[in-house]
Amino acid sequence: MTEATEVTEEFSLPRSRQANERLHALIPGGAHTYAKGDDQYPENLAPVISHGRGAHVWDVDGNRYIEYGSGLRSVSLGHAHPRVLEAVRREIDRGGNFVRPSIVEVEAAERFLATVPTADMVKFAKNGSDVTTAAVRLARAVTGRPRVAVCGDHPFFSVDDWFIGTTPMSAGIPAATTELTVAFPYGDLAATEELLTRYRDEVACLILEPAGHTEPPPGYLAGLRELADRHGVVLVFDEMITGLRWSEAGAQGLYGVTPDLSTFGKALGNGFAVSALAGRRELMEWGGLRHSGERVFLLSTTHGAETHALAAASAVQTTYVEEGVTARLHALGERLAAGVREATAAMGVGDHLVVRGRASNLVFATLDENLQPSQEYRTLFLRRLLAGGVLAPSFVVSSALDDADIDRTVDVVAQACAVYRKALDAADPAPWLAGRPVKPVFRRLV
Structure with missing residues (x-):
């Protein structure tokens, strides 16, 4: 059994998948904001949220995630403050x-x-x-x-x-x-x-x-x-x-x-x-x-x-x-960025998985073996984060995060980097995607 197959079998979201089908049947695009669409996530791994508190959210399958980019950057103090x-x-x-x-x-x-x-x-x-x-x-x-x-x-x-x-x-x-x-x-x-x-x-x-x-x-x-x-x-x-x-x-x-x-x-x-x-x-x-x-x-x-x-x-x-929330956001972001950069460097993918932006508003870029932006490598990375309990379309922090959340996130990133390195060495991320790649929001055709 390949590592990619193991991940697919160990981590699945059957209730979220059913809820996404219901969403698409009733709501054009399956979401009220295109950036929240399931096309932004790996195939069949787009969690539908049940509830949230602080820096954590739970999906309808019962999984808990450390959440980044909360509410597309709107929930900067954490949920239910x-x-x-x-x-x-x-x-x-x-x-x-x-x-x-x-x-x-x-x-x-x-x-x-x-x-x-x-x-x-x-x-x-x-x-x-x-x-x-x-x-x-x-x-x-x-x-x-x-x-x-x-x-x-x-x-x-x-x-x-x-x-x-x-x-x-x-x-x-x-x-x-x-x-x-x-x-x-x-x-x-x-x-x-x-x-x-x-x-x-x-x-x-x-x-x-x-x-x-x-x-x-x-x-x-x-x-x-x-x-x-x-x-x-x-x-x-x-x-x-x-x-x-x-x-x-x-x-x-x-x-x-x-x-x-x-x-x-x-x-x-x-x-x-x-x-x-x-x-x-x-x-x-x-x-x-x-x-x-x-x-x-x-x-x-x-x-x-x-x-x-x-x-x-x-x-x-x-x-x-x-x-002093703004200062806290910057401190949390700096801790996260430093940890992620250390993890990517240790696994030899520091030039390919790049953290960018102001500390209070971090994003990441996923680059292929030729250092070109890649939706395939983004998909691989997101799959590994989700399986590790991190919901992170970006690395934008909320002030509800604590040091333990950041440390756990860095650990999950390090695990994802190991797979990223394997895909780079193979010059082919396909075996780790288990479906179509994630897509950009702005595109002319579906």
Whole structure:
């Protein structure tokens, strides 16, 4: 019996497999977020979750996992965090949605603007796409310009047409809409200035994640700020991931460069649905009632100010500030990265299984024998992690992890590296896949 066969027989998820069939019968794609689809996991090894607590989740088959990337980076304090749940329960008992604003809305706004002092005003919604699209609409209204310049090095900004039309999944989006979105490369001020010059007086905004898997080059964000001012362009920071994880005030708080508008989500609600558009008063008021110009339909969401979600956001921010959560995320990530790198080096796969990113937002790359990105080797690696009780589409940490979780993860990674080495030596990972490889989210065909 081969090692690959042993793994297949020892670790299987029959109940999860049945649940996935039910999901696909009722929900297009089998999940409400493409990044959670079972095509992102090895064949027949996509666990369906029963419940979670802290840094651990349990699937419907009864397996417990140490979880990374919790809720696609949204559950940064860990599942069922007591301080957040206390705030949520308090508001649920008082009613969740009214015909007029709740006092919770102003309290949540005050809490947010105290945490992100570079912004003057904030408006809440339910998901990141709503607020990034609102930022684009506002920038177009303020400048009177049609084009949107997106950073082409970042994978996702919105489900809306202005962005999705630029991806391989552009079906259903008119070409005329897509043509209004142009791309600029991260870290290259000269190329960005050339773009703004080529489309002089046409670009409404520059939108980007201020940081990603690498740190911004020295002076880059400040240079973008200067370019935006000189060309009359609105500078938008998408802080969905960097918000709270880079600093309590996001990347803008860490690097000291203030955008005109910024958007937050993910960690803001610790799993509860809340996002935020924040920015300079003179821009944000275009969506309000205290200006004399043409009105902008900025954001208007029935559920955008549900009291329990705003209470969760306030509790999350308070917890971050009072308990030093951002520093803890970095310390945990540094411990994990060091352990993984030591394990990969010891097994001779350090050049092939690579940990990247800021310590609070680690990802891994799986490279083949020619050092090229490989979905096959990613599949092999994920299979071994799952069998070892580690659910890790990334290595993004939550503050609920402890040293024992990190140490156990490193042990499982070391075991996976032994198989990785065998596959590299054979120049063929196929015997260890037991099915089709995992697939990228953005692809034109199923």
